[in-house]
Amino acid sequence: MKRIVFSLVLAPALAACAASSHDVAPAALGTPRATADLEALLSIPGPVEVETVVAADWAVERSGLINLDHPTAKAAHLEDGDEPIQIYLHALRHPKYGLFLVDTGVEAAVRTDLDHSLFGGLLGSVMHADKVKVRTDTKAWLAAQPQPPAGVFLTHLHLDHISGIRDVPDATPVYTGPGEAAASDLLFMFTQGTVDEALESKGNLQEWRFEPDPSGQFAGVIDIFGDGTVWALHVPGHTPGSTAYLARTPKGPVLFTGDASHTRWGWEHGVEPGSFSADKPTSAESMKALLALVARHPEIDVRLGHQMLQSTSVAAR
Template identity: 50%
Template sequence: MRTRTKRSLLLAPLGLAAALGLFVGIGVRASDHPTAPATPGPSVPFSRVPFSRMDSLIDRPGPLSTKTFVSADWQVDREGLIDLAHPEANKAGLKSGLEPIQIYLHVVRHPQRGTFFIDTGVERAVRDAPERAVLRGFMAKAMHIDLMKVTHDTASVVAAEGPLAGVFLTHLHTDPIAGLPDIPKGTPLYTGPGETSQRFFLNAFAKGPTDEALAGHAPISELPFARDPDGRFEGILDVFGDGSFFALWVPGHTAGSAAYLARTEAGPVLYVGDTCHTQWGWEHGVPPGQFTRDGKQNAESLARLRELVAAHPKMEVRLGHQHPASSPSVASVH
């Protein structure tokens, strides 16, 4: 029996009229969780910078140390991960079917600012108490959670790596926030602009779990990007104020999707987020498929990130859900 896509699974319970209303209407907002503009503070004294400033520093060794944990192995339909209608995908003969992926939790440690996560991994309850997990019931079935094998749950990583000074989210889909229930309440959460207010038909199903994962947490701090005067990205922030860690606004997959660039002693590391999920998509410049809100804008953001890496060939790349061949293998992460 042919594997159904995430989209078809999510639409199945809807009547025809409701489904059409979601497609042609404005959709549902991602979350009702409160937000506030991020303001500079002792841990995150960010400032807006042009691309030229970031670019001049990228290849210099920096003060940060980083780790990447494989929080879970999973399988998701390729149709959502890769735009199968793209000419390159047609040329390669890619078809819908389950694609092996991983859920990551990235740790970035600054010698003065503290320890931060990029995205949140997967909460312990998914493995140990699935009936209490945020991703349960219908959403668990729709997202093939039965195929998810938790390896490093978020609670264990927090215990080993904390205390936490903050969490930088690449976006507000259910996968990057699946570990939020294990993140200590009061930990600052940062996203790009418009993540909660963006409207998309899949939010009709994801909004409930998203709000539940965020419940009890502080208001989301929206990073105040402004247009890059050099025109290379929609906006760039020097997060720690010392040129060691940058946030890049890369809209498309979601309205406020953000990538992050860390300067470590071993060299630069780029955290792409779900602007590109897969190794194949990165290598061929093909954006995600049905899980993406604006495919054209996503493709533009992906092209900008690939151009950045091409200019700095020693840069390590961390994709949303797979490792590119030119970056460390799964064996080299935790």
């Protein structure tokens, strides 16, 4: 009886635990637009240079990455098990505004002092941090750049996307989707402390000011610099504030989906992420919107959340 009463008393507090208690503020950067405005420019080469850095190799449960209950997944006889994935840092180099990161790779401490890194302790054990094999840490990568980053564009606040942020200079603005930090989940009782630790020396999280998309394609679209070169797309579902980014480069548009789609198999078969997503139906709708955009503009180079489209995986075989 005492256990039941304790659970009833504690449950509301747990349910209300936010992803992060870090302060947030509306982003001054960015102008809300329509998907039609973005699409009108996609056939025109842009000035932004992009680079995708493989920060680490990893492996996690396939059922978290792919909805194995989806009819297509069942027909393919996909089963749960370890799925090889990667952790990325994407770099955008704008000729006028400088270097921006999309997500943050992996901090140097994961390589040199795992127990005191963001992947350390009990949380790291649950996340199988022992399977994280670092290729390039964020500190070393930034040290090799001719300029410091002017900003970080986060796809969302999950640890594997902010795990390099402590290597980013503290004064660097950090941008995220609306409601991302305030989102509530029982899981955040165990992760909030680590997320707050990652962000503690940073300024307020800058939340994108999305407005309803006049074209009705996405939950919101923002022209980040106001020049049509880099765009933020609100793709909720995996998390409430999940955001994809698109950059217009000299070779054509490049789309960074974040965890709106984790894997090659999921993307190529139109199957949304699995148990790692907070809201599967909304996640499925957001992924459909991204797939439809790419179907209309097949010249888009797609960079998924955790696998390269040309890579192989157990699920893709």
